[in-house]
Amino acid sequence: MIRRAALALLLAAALPGTAAAACTLAPQSAQAEAETLRAVNAARADAGAAPLTLDPRVTAAARRQACDIAAMGQLTHRGRDGSNVMGRLRAAGYPPRYASENAGAGLRSAAEAVAAWLGSPPHRKNMLNPNARHMGLGVVPTGGNLRTVWVLALAAGG
DSSP: OOOHHHHHHHHHHHHHOOOOOOOOOOHHHHHHHHHHHHHHHHHHHHHTTTOOOHHHHHHHHHHHHHHHHHTTSSSOOTTSSSSOOHHHHHHEEEEEEEEEEEEESSSOOOOHHHHHHSSHHHHHHHHHHHTTEEEEEEEOSSSSOHHHHHHEHHHHHE
């Protein structure tokens, strides 16, 4: 299952997508947030890192990028307006001192998304970074090649 999820991350980055007509959060977004928070915090506990809490501003930044990825049809950390995660956090009213972002597509559940990110050294490093204090999640169905976009933003405010 982890190999399939990792493959989904790689394939989604390479496939041209279909732009989404409108950005709508996945019906399971609230449940996915809670499940992702639990799974990330379990991994952080195993690594000796402090637990994260959900922050609505960080969630807004993650959702904005998930919507942008869905609209562009490609997995990227740059927004349609050229923004990066730090800029999206600032725009959401969060003053970042630290920020990182994981993105994935084609993943069917929070467990699959977290497993794929933990299996990827750069994504794992983001999730376990001791500087992170807050997280937010955006989950958006695309109807295109990317199927469902997942964006996890991690941050610490200044």
